Every structure is written in C-alpha cells, then in structure tokens.
Amino acid sequence: xxxxxxxxxxxxxxxxxxxxxxxxxxxxxxxxxxxxxxxxxxxxxxxxxxxxxxxxxxxxxxxxxxxxxxxxxxxxxxxxxxxxxxxxxxxxxxxxxxxxxxxxxxxxxxxxxxxxxxxxxxxxxxxxxxxxxxxxxxxxxxxxxxxxxxxxxxxxxxxxxxxxxxxxxxxxxxxxxxxxx
Amino acid sequence: xxxxxxxxxxxxxxxxxxxxxxxxxxxxxxxxxxxxxxxxxxxxxxxxxxxxxxxxxxxxxxxxxxxxxxxxxxxxxxxxxxxxxxxxxxxxxxxxxxxxxxxxxxxxxxxxxxxxxxxxxxxxxxxxxxxxxxxxxxxxxxxxxxxxxxxxxxxxxxxxxxxxxxxxxxxxxxxxxxxxxxxxxxxxxxxxxxxxxxxxxxxxxxxxxxxxxxxxxxxxxxxxxxxxxxxxxxxxxxxxxxxxxxxxxxxxxxxxxxxxxxxxxxxxxxxxxxxxxxxxxxxxxxxxxxxxxxxxxxxxxxxxxxxxxxxxxxxxxxxxxxxxxxxxxxxxxxxxxxxxxxxxxxxxxxxxxxx
Amino acid sequence: xxxxxxxxxxxxxxxxxxxxxxxxxxxxxxxxxxxxxxxxxxxxxxxxxxxxxxxxxxxxxxxxxxxxxxxxxxxxxxxxxxxxxxxxxxxxxxxxxxxxxxxxxxxxxxxxxxxxxxxxxxxxxxxxxxxxxxxxxxxxxxxxxxxxxxxxxxxxxxxxxxxxxxxxxxxxxxxxxxxxxxxxxxxxxxxxxxxxxxxxxxxxxxxxxxxxxxxxxxxxxxxxxxxxxxxxxxxxxxxxxxxxxxxxxxxxxxxxxxxxxxxxxxxxxxxxxxxxxxxxxxxxxxxxxxxxxxxxxxxxxxxxxxxxxxxxxxxxxxxxxxxxxxxxxxxxxxxxxxxxxxxxxxxxxxxxxxxxxxxxxxxxxxxxxxxxxxxxxxxxxxxxxxxxxxxxxxxxxxxxxxxxxxxxxxxxxxxxxxxxxxxxxxxxxxxxxxx
Ligand code: NA
Ligand code: NA
Numbered sequence: 001x002x003x004x005x006x007x008x009x010x011x012x013x014x015x016x017x018x019x020x021x022x023x024x025x026x027x028x029x030x031x032x033x034x035x036x037x038x039x040x041x042x043x044x045x046x047x048x049x050x051x052x053x054x055x056x057x058x059x060x061x062x063x064x065x066x067x068x069x070x071x072x073x074x075x076x077x078x079x080x081x082x083x084x085x086x087x088x089x090x091x092x093x094x095x096x097x098x099x100x101x102x103x104x105x106x107x108x109x110x111x112x113x114x115x116x117x118x119x120x121x122x123x124x125x126x127x128x129x130x131x132x133x134x135x136x137x138x139x140x141x142x143x144x145x146x147x148x149x150x151x152x153x154x155x156x157x158x159x160x161x162x163x164x165x166x167x168x169x170x171x172x173x174x175x176x177x178x179x180x181x
Numbered sequence: 182x183x184x185x186x187x188x189x190x191x192x193x194x195x196x197x198x199x200x201x202x203x204x205x206x207x208x209x210x211x212x213x214x215x216x217x218x219x220x221x222x223x224x225x226x227x228x229x230x231x232x233x234x235x236x237x238x239x240x241x242x243x244x245x246x247x248x249x250x251x252x253x254x255x256x257x258x259x260x261x262x263x264x265x266x267x268x269x270x271x272x273x274x275x276x277x278x279x280x281x282x283x284x285x286x287x288x289x290x291x292x293x294x295x296x297x298x299x300x301x302x303x304x305x306x307x308x309x310x311x312x313x314x315x316x317x318x319x320x321x322x323x324x325x326x327x328x329x330x331x332x333x334x335x336x337x338x339x340x341x342x343x344x345x346x347x348x349x350x351x352x353x354x355x356x357x358x359x360x361x362x363x364x365x366x367x368x369x370x371x372x373x374x375x376x377x378x379x380x381x382x383x384x385x386x387x388x389x390x391x392x393x394x395x396x397x398x399x400x401x402x403x404x405x406x407x408x409x410x411x412x413x414x415x416x417x418x419x420x421x422x423x424x425x426x427x428x429x430x431x432x433x434x435x436x437x438x439x440x441x442x443x444x445x446x447x448x449x450x451x452x453x454x455x456x457x458x459x460x461x462x463x464x465x466x467x468x469x470x471x472x473x474x475x476x477x478x479x480x481x482x483x484x485x486x487x488x489x490x491x492x493x494x495x496x497x498x499x500x501x502x503x504x505x506x507x508x509x510x511x512x513x514x515x516x517x518x519x520x521x522x523x524x525x526x527x528x529x530x531x532x533x534x535x536x
Numbered sequence: 537x538x539x540x541x542x543x544x545x546x547x548x549x550x551x552x553x554x555x556x557x558x559x560x561x562x563x564x565x566x567x568x569x570x571x572x573x574x575x576x577x578x579x580x581x582x583x584x585x586x587x588x589x590x591x592x593x594x595x596x597x598x599x600x601x602x603x604x605x606x607x608x609x610x611x612x613x614x615x616x617x618x619x620x621x622x623x624x625x626x627x628x629x630x631x632x633x634x635x636x637x638x639x640x641x642x643x644x645x646x647x648x649x650x651x652x653x654x655x656x657x658x659x660x661x662x663x664x665x666x667x668x669x670x671x672x673x674x675x676x677x678x679x680x681x682x683x684x685x686x687x688x689x690x691x692x693x694x695x696x697x698x699x700x701x702x703x704x705x706x707x708x709x710x711x712x713x714x715x716x717x718x719x720x721x722x723x724x725x726x727x728x729x730x731x732x733x734x735x736x737x738x739x740x741x742x743x744x745x746x747x748x749x750x751x752x753x754x755x756x757x758x759x760x761x762x763x764x765x766x767x768x769x770x771x772x773x774x775x776x777x778x779x780x781x782x783x784x785x786x787x788x789x790x791x792x793x794x795x796x797x798x799x800x801x802x803x804x805x806x807x808x809x810x811x812x813x814x815x816x817x818x819x820x821x822x823x824x825x826x827x828x829x830x831x832x833x834x835x836x837x838x839x840x841x842x843x844x845x846x847x848x849x850x851x852x853x854x855x856x857x858x859x860x861x862x863x864x865x866x867x868x869x870x871x872x873x874x875x876x877x878x879x880x881x882x883x884x885x886x887x888x889x890x891x892x893x894x895x896x897x898x899x900x901x902x903x904x905x906x907x908x909x910x911x912x913x914x915x916x917x918x919x920x921x922x923x924x925x926x927x928x929x930x931x932x933x934x935x936x937x938x939x940x941x942x943x944x945x946x947x948x949x950x951x952x953x954x955x956x957x958x959x960x961x962x963x964x965x966x967x968x969x970x971x
Binding site for chain 3: 185191192193220221222223224225226228229232233235236237238353354356357359360361363364365366378379380381384385
C-alpha cells in the first residue's frame with residue numbers, strides 16, 4: 001500500500017509541476033501579447049486560442065489528483081461537524097468511492113472524445129491567421145481524471161486500512177506549516 | 182416528438198425570433214407531430230453546439246462550423262471566399278445572395294453534406310450576417326488613417342488583408358468589443374452594423390466605415406439535426422423539418438439584412454458617422470482579394486485534401502452571381518422564404534436526405 | 537414522475553449529498569449526470585459529460601481567475617502586502633475594524649479592474665484575510681468581509697454580468713454601468729458601516745490597536761505601502777489608458793507583482809513555486825464546481841424546473857410590486873444553486889417580458905438583477921465567492937465559518953435590495969442625468 005501510495009504521489013507531483021508551469025506560462029504569454037501589441041504593434045498571433053485551449057484546459061484537469069491529495073476540494077462540514085467521528089469516517093469513505101466512480105466515468109468518456117479528436121487531427125482557426133492544432137489538449141481530461149480516480153482509489157484503501165494518505169508535509173513546493181496559509 | 186433546439190443567442194435576438202417562427206412552422210407543417218422546444222443560450226453554448234448536437238445533448242443546434250475547421254472544411258471554404266462580395270459595385274443585397282448561394286451549393290454537394298453526416302448530424306440550412314464593417318472610435322477612411330490602427334477581426338483572410346493595408350489586426354472575442362473600444366485597446370472592431378444595437382456598440386463607436394473591410398460571416402449551420410433524431414422521424418416529419426429549415430434560413434438572413442438597414446437610423450441617432458473608404462483603399466482591398474484567392478484555395482487543397490477546391494470555388498462564384506439576380510426583386514422576409522423553399526429546399530427529398 | 541418533479545428531486549438529492557460531505561464539484565456532476573439520464577436517457581447524459589467539461593474549461597475570459605489567484609498568492613508569499621496592512625493599521629487605528637473596512641475598500645478598488653466577483657475575491661482573499669487573522673480579527677469577519685466585498689466586482693464596471701444582461705435584454709451597457717457604479721459604491725459604504733457597527737458593539741471581533749504611533753512612524757508605514765501601490769497603479773493605469781482589457785488585467789497584475797518583488801529584493805523562486813502550486817489546486821477545485829454548476833444549469837433547463845418555479849411564484853399576483861417581490865424570491869432561491877450566467881439564461885426569457893409589462897425599467901432591472909445574482913454568490917450551498925475564500929485561506933477556517941461570516945452582509949444586502957425596489961431612482965438617477 002505504502003509503495004503504491006508513493007508511486008501515486010510521484011505521478012501526482014509530476015502533473016502538479018506541469019500545471020504550475022502552465023500557470024506561469026499563461027501569465028507570461030498574456031503579458032507578452034500586451035507588450036508586443038502596445039509597444040511593437042505586432043500582437044502575438046493566437047494568444048486567446050492558445051490560452052483557452054492549452055493553459056486553461058490543462059490547468060483545470062491535470063491538477064485534479066493534486067487537489068484530492070492535498071484535500072483542497074471544497075466540502076461543507078456544517079452537518080458533519082455535529083456527527084460522531086465514526087459516522088463521518090464512513091461518509092468520507094463513501095464520498096471517496098463516489099469520486100472514484102465519477103472520475104472513472106469522466107475518464108472513459110473524455111478518452112473516447114480525445115481519441116476521436118486525435119484521429120481527426122482537430123484544429124481550431126486562429127483569428128489572426130492560420131490554425132492551431134487542438135487535439136492534444138483533449139488528452140488533459142482522460143489523464144487528469146485517470147490519475148484523480150487512481151489517487152482516490154488509493155485514498156479509499158488507505159481509509160479502509162487506516163494507512164495515512166494525506167500530505168502532512170504540504171505542497172511539494174512548500175514548507176510544512178505553510179500549506180494553505 | 183419534441184425536439185430540443187439549442188442556440189447560443191438570446192430569445193429576443195434575430196436568431197431567437199427566427200427560432201420562434203421555426204418552431205411554429207415545423208409544428209404547423211407536421212400538423213403537431215413534430216414540435217420544437219427552444220433553448221436560447223441555456224442548453225448549448227456556441228462552442229458546444231457542434232459536439233452537443235452530435236451527442237444528442239441538443240436535437241437541433243445552431244452550429245458555428247468555423248469552430249471545427251477540420252470537420253467542415255468544404256462548408257468553411259465558402260466562408261473564406263467572402264471577399265468576392267467586395268469585388269463589384271454594391272447592389273445592396275450581397276449578404277442575402279451569399280446565403281442563398283451557400284445553401285444551394287451545399288445541398289447540391291454530397292461531400293459537403295457528408296461532412297455533417299460524419300459529425301452525426303444533418304445539415305439544416307444556413308444564413309449570413311450582413312456585410313462586415315469597421316466600427317471605429319475615430320473615422321478610418323484613407324490609407325493614412327489605416328496605418329497602425331488596431332482592428333479586431335475574427336477571420337484569417339480579413340486579418341491578412343488588414344495587415345496588407347498597414348493596419349494591425351488584433352483578436353479577442355467579439356463580445357469584448359464594447360470594453361475594448363471604450364478603453365481604446367483597439368481602434369475598430371470588424372462586425373456587422375446590427376451589432377451597434379445587439380452589443381450596444383452605438384455608445385462607444387464614433388464612425389463606421391461601410392465598405393471596409395467588407396466580407397461577411399457565412400460559416401454557420403443554423404439548424405443542424407442530430408442524425409439519430411433525424412432518422413427516427415417519419416417522412417412527413419422530415420419534410421416538415423426541411424420546410425422549417427427553409428423558413429429559418431430566410432428569417433435569419435433577412436433579419437440581419439433588415440437590421441443593418443434599421444441600424445443606419447440608430448447610427449444617426451447616436452451621432453455615429455457613416456462613411457465610405459477612399460478609392461485607393463477599395464482598390465487595394467480588391468487587389469488583395471484577387472491575389473489572395475488562389476492562395477486560399479490552394480491552402481484548402483493541401484491542408485484539408487480537398488482536391489476539387491478550385492472547381493468548388495468556381496462553382497460557388499457562379500451560383501453567387503446567379504443569386505445576386507435572384508434576390509434583386511426580393512423585398513421582404515416572406516418573399517425570401519418562398520425563394521429559399523422553391524429554389525433549394527423543395528428539391529430535397531425527405532425520403533432519402535441524410536438517410 | 538414528471539420532468540419538473542425529476543428536476544426538484546435531483547436538486548434535493550444534491551442538497552443531501554453536499555450536506556454529507558461529498559465535495560461540491562463532484563456532487564454537482566453526479567447529480568446532473570444522473571438527472572439528465574433520468575430525464576432523457578443514457579445516450580444524452582453520456583454526451584453531456586463529454587461536451588461540457590472541455591468546452592467550459594477552454595474559456596479565455598475565465599483565464600483571469602487563475603491569474604488573479606496567482607497575483608494574490610504571490611503578493612502574500614513575497615510579503616508585498618504586509619506593509620499595506622501595517623499602514624492601514626497604523627493610520628486607521630481609531631476606526632473599529634479598520635483592517636476589514638480597508639479590505640472592503642480594497643475589493644472596491646479591484647472591482648474597477650475585474651469584470652467578475654470571483655476574480656475580485658481571488659485577488660483580495662490571500663492579500664487580506666491572513667493579515668486580518670494575524671492581528672487577531674474574528675475569522676468569520678475577516679473572511680466574510682472579503683467574500684462579500686468581492687461581489688462589488690460585478691457591480692462596479694467593468695462587469696461581465698451587466699454586459700451579458702445588456703446583450704440579452706438589448707439594454708445600453710453604458711447606462712447599466714453607471715447604475716451599477718452607484719449601487720456598487722453604496723454597497724461598499726454599507727459594508728464598511730456594517731463592520732464598524734458590529735465591531736463597536738462587540739470589540740472582540742477586531743481587537744483595537746492599543747499602541748499609539750508617532751507621525752514619523754506613520755509616515756514610515758506609508759512608505760512601506762509603495763510596492764502594492766506600484767502594482768495597483770500599474771493595473772489601474774494600464775486598464776484606463778487602454779493598454780489591456782479586463783480579462784488581461786489579471787496576468788498584468790501578476791507580472792507587475794513579480795517585477796515589484798524583484799525590484800524590492802523580495803522575489804524568490806520559493807515564493808513563485810508556492811504561488812503556482814496553490815493557484816493550481818485552487819483553480820482546479822473552483823473550475824470543477826463551475827463545470828458542475830454549468831451541467832446543473834443544462835439539467836434544470838431540460839427539466840423545465842426553472843420555468844416552472846418562475847411561473848409558480850409569479851402566479852401569486854399580477855401587481856407590479858408582487859411581481860418584483862416574486863422575481864426577487866426566484867433569484868434568491870435559484871442563486872443558492874446556480875451561478876449568475878446560468879441563472880440569467882434559465883430565467884430571463886420568462887422574466888424580462890414581465891418586467892416591461894409591470895412598468896419597471898429594464899435599465900433598473902439590469903442593475904437590480906446584478907445585485908441579486910451577486911447575493912447568490914454568497915448564499916449556501918453553492919456560493920462561489922465563499923468557495924474562493926475557502927480555497928485561499930488557512931485550512932482551519934471551515935466553510936461554515938465563512939458562510940456564517942457573510943450572513944450579516946447578506947442581511948445588509950437584502951435591505952439594500954428593498955431600498956432599490958422602493959426608490960428605483962437610486963439606480964436610474966445617474967444614468968438619466970449623465971447618460
Ligand atoms: Na468590475
Ligand atoms: Na449561492
């Protein structure tokens with residue numbers, strides 16, 4: 001269990017690093033477009049398309065497992081705060097199982113879509129000129145959902161067996177105490 | 182049978198109003214057997230419409246084919262021929278003729294129709310915007326005015342032409358035009374005149390160049406029907422849907438055409454100057470269009486493997502010329518509905534079309 | 537079951553799932569998927585979950601949200617904002633709850649550069665909440681004032697909601713913006729007054745500043761605000777000079793914070809890494825919820841529940857006042873579950889004709905509606921502004937605490953809503969005088 005957990009952690013971190021890179025690139029790309037348009041009268045072609053298709057899609061789906069591992073998905077605890085700990089534990093196990101199912105379903109569905117986009121070699125038109133290959137971005141969904149499903153499955157077994165799952169050490173980039181604050 | 186029609190426009194817009202009439206037309210014609218339930222904005226966004234109707238999320242949808250260039254290359258080829266509308270003296274109904282030509286050519290082009298079938302939908306009519314203009318915050322009419330002007334555009338071919346004219350094409354969604362113009366992020370936005378009211382642009386636009394950059398938007402399939410839904414219908418049901426398609430194609434096309442005329446008054450009320458580009462600008466635009474056309478066609482041959490792109494383009498241009506004469510006497514929406522029905526949709530066989 | 541009954545059943549199911557701790561985003565997706573399945577069959581539900589997530593995420597306008605989140609996180613990690621709050625503390629030591637008041641005004645400032653309240657909360661959350669909790673502010677007050685302050689983002693122009701309303705209702709954007717500016721500023725002052733009154737009554741909410749400062753100390757404190765002022769001037773200046781659009785403002789703000797950090801020697805790779813990672817986990821959690829909410833909108837549209845609710849409530853009376861009260865109720869109810877855009881698209885086709893029929897002005901209604909929809913950003917169970925704050929603050933602050941923290945602000949908002957109904961001139965006066 002620990003070794004599988006270790007492997008999943010590594011996989012999640014890789015996706016996390018990649019997504020973090022996407023955030024920085026998004027900011028640089030948009031900023032560069034503004035600078036080029038304002039000072040050099042030559043806007044970068046296809047910024048909007050690139051940002052929406054690659055950065056936004058990547059940012060939305062690739063870090064899903066990371067959010068699961070660092071427990072940043074948003075939940076309501078108003079009612080469960082009043083419940084006995086054991087009941088809450090069971091509820092968490094059930095919710096985790098539901099996440100496995102949903103992520104699994106979305107993984108299958110988006111894989112279908114990504115594969116068909118790949119086979120058709122999908123592109124989008126760029127308002128500036130020409131076109132941009134868009135099919136690779138579709139693969140962010142099955143990849144993100146698959147790793148999220150596996151991570152949740154891992155969490156599910158950890159919860160059943162009482163093995164620690166979360167990240168006491170905080171985000172891979174941060175120091176212990178500074179995870180969320 | 183009730184079919185859900187999703188379109189990414191408000192209920193009160195030209196498309197929304199046409200959709201109401203479409204719903205009624207189909208219901209009447211099928212004697213209540215087929216009903217259309219309209220979903221303005223709420224069911225599928227413009228970006229989702231193509232895949233949405235393919236997967237049945239909507240039974241009927243207003244599809245922007247330009248968003249899927251690889252899936253509908255032939256249909257989009259007609260869009261990229263748009264500069265031909267600039268190349269002769271204006272007769273006033275270019276956009277209406279263009280819509281007729283696009284729909285007729287498509288209906289007589291099995292490969293074009295198969296592009297839609299391959300996306301699990303049948304083609305259910307098309308439409309065009311009115312002529313695109315430059316909606317600017319200051320007058321732009323001469324070559325000198327154009328130099329370095331930042332102009333928002335959404336078409337690659339217009340973008341190339343603007344560069345050729347010395348302007349700087351900029352791209353962002355049309356819906357951000359208001360903000361971008363009012364703040365001065367761009368000097369002009371390329372849109373049709375009805376957007377003066379549709380997007381409230383009359384508040385920020387000071388001058389409209391009526392004949393620059395020209396062209397129009399035609400890469401829309403306004404009422405594509407999910408293939409499974411289509412095949413599930415009876416012959417009578419399909420006949421009613423084709424009838425409806427002729428009506429909505431005419432309604433949207435005529436709607437934009439008429440809105441363009443009524444917006445001339447809106448422009449006057451808001452003190453928006455309407456002006457024409459100077460002759461050397463027009464000459465340069467025409468020269469560009471002629472030089473660019475072969476490149477565009479060659480691009481379709483190589484990029485999308487459409488071997489007969491030159492013949493398609495030539496055929497389309499002939500059809501367009503014919504339609505310029507056909508719409509000469511059309512003075513209202515009902516006449517255009519009748520023309521579209523007689524000339525195009527009545528010739529489509531509901532027993533075999535899309536089956 | 538009828539279609540409407542299916543709709544209501546599944547919304548109830550959603551409520552239940554959220555209450556038993558199912559992450560909200562997943563609950564929304566599961567319920568919408570099963571709901572569409574029950575309504576129209578497997579094929580269409582399968583289609584919906586294939587089409588919506590990708591196309592919803594690949595959105596240019598939404599890109600300002602991660603950018604503003606990053607800016608907030610980076611300013612925090614590079615310690616650019618400490619000076620600002622120290623100065624606010626020093627200068628506003630006489631004002632009860634001074635930091636919370638300053639935060640609300642900070643939100644007002646960001647409101648004028650971003651078009652959405654989520655972007656506004658994203659930018660301010662990490663900057664303001666940790667500083668307030670550091671000085672011992674009540675966590676509910678600290679988070680509540682920023683979550684509520686964020687709603688000003690959609691009232692003060694630019695505003696995406698008003699632009700969309702203008703397109704749907706064919707109303708003039710410029711006049712809507714003027715009306716929104718007035719209501720936004722009133723909201724700002726009401727929130728500030730509310731904070732001051734609450735802290736006056738219960739000083740433990742915001743410990744008063746006990747030490748007194750000399751003029752030299754005060755001036756030194758002012759100097760330490762320079763980094764943040766430089767960033768803000770860059771963003772405001774650039775926006776009003778037409779250098780970039782509101783969507784681009786987030787990225788520019790993020791770049792400026794990095795530049796200012798570098799110039800003041802506070803840039804570190806560590807801060808960059810932390811900010812990027814926190815942006816990523818927060819973005820994915822928020823996007824998952826908005827995708828789920830978007831799927832829920834389709835489900836409710838297909839089930840006809842939105843329309844059914846609207847007609848049921850409007851059946852109570854035909855007098856203009858009854859209609860307006862009914863409409864207010866509809867948006868408060870739908871606002872609990874739906875985000876503003878989905879809410880408008882679902883209801884406006886039914887509601888707009890009624891507005892004109894009952895003699896209310898469309899211009900007034902656009903601003904009024906924006907205010908109502910923004911209240912929905914704060915109300916449980918789906919309150920996006922609250923979620924954004926939850927995503928950026930310390931983990932030990934629970935969602936319930938934040939929801940409790942915004943309650944007072946919602947009460948104040950409802951009073952303002954009542955005032956807008958009885959004195960519509962509040963909205964229409966400025967656009968009519970200068971429009
Ligand atoms: Na704003
Ligand atoms: Na809410």
